[in-house]
Amino acid sequence: MPPHEHPAAADSARELIAAHGGRVTRTRVAVIEALQRSAHPLSHDEIGATLDGAGIGHDRVTLYRALDWLVEQGIAQRIAGGERAWRFEIRRDGDHRHAHFHCERCGQIVCLEDVPAAAPTLPAGFAVARAELVLHGACADCGRAGVEGKEG
Amino acid sequence: MPPHEHPAAADSARELIAAHGGRVTRTRVAVIEALQRSAHPLSHDEIGATLDGAGIGHDRVTLYRALDWLVEQGIAQRIAGGERAWRFEIRRDGDHRHAHFHCERCGQIVCLEDVPAAAPTLPAGFAVARAELVLHGACADCGRAGVEGKEG
DNA sequence: AATCTAATGCTACAATGTTGCATCAAAAGC
DNA sequence: GCTTTTGATGCAACATTGTAGCATTAGATT
The missing domain is CATH 1.10.10.10 (Winged helix-like DNA-binding domain superfamily/Winged helix DNA-binding domain)
Known part of the structure; x- marks a missing residue:
């Protein structure tokens, strides 16, 4: 090793x-x-x-x-x-259905472990294999740094 | 005209x-x-x-x-x-936050007008501009055509 | 019709991902 | 430990998706 x-x-x-x-x-x-x-x-x-x-x-x-x-x-x-x-x-076991956050400021993707990406009720005939929930915006770090600009 | x-x-x-x-x-x-x-x-x-x-x-x-x-x-x-x-x-006015369904069989994207793509509660500091909820699987048409194969 | 400039269309390029094939090396057999 | 087998790699070439620069065209205005 x-x-x-x-x-x-x-x-x-x-x-x-x-x-x-x-x-x-x-x-x-x-x-x-x-x-x-x-x-x-x-x-x-x-x-x-x-x-x-x-x-x-x-x-x-x-x-x-x-x-x-x-x-x-x-x-x-x-x-x-x-x-x-x-x-x-x-x-990770059983953990693969969480949502993700995409920060449009820094480009980073953050896992939102607490936020499930569950499929809601669908029209008849639709078979859902997986759900992807992606939220776009400003992450905690970038939000702190400034509201409009790149730096505070 | x-x-x-x-x-x-x-x-x-x-x-x-x-x-x-x-x-x-x-x-x-x-x-x-x-x-x-x-x-x-x-x-x-x-x-x-x-x-x-x-x-x-x-x-x-x-x-x-x-x-x-x-x-x-x-x-x-x-x-x-x-x-x-x-x-x-x-x-369309006020209508732009619905979910989408991606059929892995036919590649089509279907609008799920009835399914909102709303952002759930997030950790502090995260500012959400928009939410994208995409469900992957087999659409109604493809699901009807057959369970495993391309054609029924 | 003449003018002004937003929008187009071309070329060239960048980023992301795929295919084919010869070579290498991980696992198995001796 | 050495050989064999074949999955995995590395290279070149290509496909797809999207951008940048710039000369030309054409929509709006006068």
Whole structure:
């Protein structure tokens, strides 16, 4: 085990991957750990930066495929949230139906763990697989910094 | 007035544009009419096809800018709904906070006029400008056609 | 009709995501 | 420990969606 990693985190990531019948690769372990460490969903780009920071070579395609696999396996989930790019977050058991807040000031996506994204009653015939509730506005940090400008 | 258009629709589009201080151009009129006629939000691409069908020359950029202007003026609004591309719909008075349904089978976005996309109580400091509630699954048509396959 | 300038249309570009294929390396077998 | 198998990677090339700059066109006004 590399001495510069948290043993528990690395183990849980490795076990998670193996439990789904996938190969335990540097990329997948690092992606899962990055998502687990982050308090908010990460974009492909942000995850890539994390990998670079960890000295893990990769390219865009590998990362996309690793993320695709994680989503496919139900380990992670995609959020359409902010702008054009997807964001990813780890699916914690039973916890994957919370709403998200997109700050139009700083671009950040915040998980609103307390706010459920539940599907209301729908017209007959509609089968809902998942609900996405995204609130747009100014987050607590940006709201404090100033009402109109970028800085207070 | 061109004889192949609905006079009322054309007038309302023209008036709408003029009321916002913009120039009444073929593109804008056609885009507004397309959105008004459609029961569901349209993608940039679908709107472009409508313009082509109406024999109105245009290019991608013009259409993007026309749509940007409509959104800017509050005449239309963007929906992040389905995949990567934005969708657009006309803003009807007071009616612009309904939820949307994204059918993962046919890719269609359906307006759920009866389902409000209201923001629930948030942590202190969060200012919500708008709420987007998108439900993903199978729409009534696709659900009827078959449970797993594309066709019943 | 002449004028003014918003809007268009072109080219070129940026950002995000996908496909095909040769190579590499993780897991399994020996 | 070495070889085999094949899933995962990395590269190049491409597809889609959206923007920026700028010359030209055409809507509104005089």
